[in-house]
Amino acid sequence: MPEFPEGLPCWADATLPDLGAGRSFYGALFGWTFDEGAEEYGHYTVAYSDGHPVAGLAPQLPGQEVPPAWVLYYASPDIAATAARIRENGGQLLAEPMEVGDLGSVLLGWDPGGVLFGAWQPGRHRGFGRRDQPGGFCWSEVATRDPAAADAFFPAVFPFRARRMGDDDGMDYRVWDVEGQMVGGRYAPGPEAPPSAAPRIDIYYAVPDCDAAVDTVERLGGTVHTGPVDSPFGRMATISDPQGAGLSVIDLSTTKGEPPPLEP
Known part of the structure; x- marks a missing residue:
């Protein structure tokens, strides 16, 4: 699994109201396969291209007002320090830094112009296993x-x-x-x-x-x-x-x- 320097895009996922429909669509479009999505992580589903992790599909939670969308995550060696720089430079946090079990830590934020993005500090989940190839x-x-x-x-x-x-x-x-x-x-x-x-x-x-x-x-x-x-x-x-x-x-x-x- 590759290592990601700070700031390199390391993951992307889509939040969808119908996870099954998302698997059907993206499986046909990219040839992706999917894991089962562990209940402890809200059935978050990882997509694979030829066995390499390439994306995530997240279920839209009840009452969640964010429309279906893809989000890009930048690599961070220190998620708390990244959060501090977001605040210091006029951005806002949609989701404060949070540990996701032993997989890593995540945050979501906006730049001053309203661009939504994420940051990911890797744990057991390192990020993209394939890039710059079909399906990646x-x-x-x-x-x-x-x-x-x-x-x-x-x-x-x-x-x-x-x-x-x-x-x-x-x-x-x-x-x-x-x-x-x-x-x-x-x-x-x-x-x-x-x-x-x-x-x-x-x-x-x-x-x-x-x-x-x-x-x-x-x-x-x-x-x-x-x-x-x-x-x-x-x-x-x-x-x-x-x-x-x-x-x-x-x-x-x-x-x-x-x-x-x-x-x-």
Whole structure:
């Protein structure tokens, strides 16, 4: 199981009102298998790709008002210190640091612009067992209408180095790296985005064929919001499952064009 430097995305999960329907949808979309979900952890279910842990599905609790959604977790060697930096830099905690048995410790928070994220201090559960391969996590992007707040907040909470991605269309995009490894992006939605578009982290999972994945989403009652579209990074689409939790799928092997340069 890989080790994760502080700030590297190390886990993602979806909170869903119908866990069985979630298993059926994501099992068909990604070929995932699932454990039984221990009662002591609220039937939280781990998804596996070829035997490697790649995601979690959490049941929506009675009275829980949070809509179905995917959440990204950044690695933390000291969850209490991470919580303190969140508060010190204008963020808020949705869930205070909490031990999850011997699996690890978790928190949930918002940046000053309302972007929901988590942090995970690993115990027995280390995090993703597969990345950058079909069925595994491969990328994430903070989408926010307050980019200045995100640019100040996230590198203060995690050891991110930010670089601007240059392009010809004026898009405001930053790339974050940790120890020389790119860990995610931050972008400000353009004027074409609906005013109601919520601040969020877009989570990408790799698929062997984006068009086939989109067909599967539609066949199973999900929604395709954009794509498939080609890019220098892969052919991608944004989707929601039938319960409304959104994420992105990308075929990393099908690229078109040259990536925009990164400023030092």
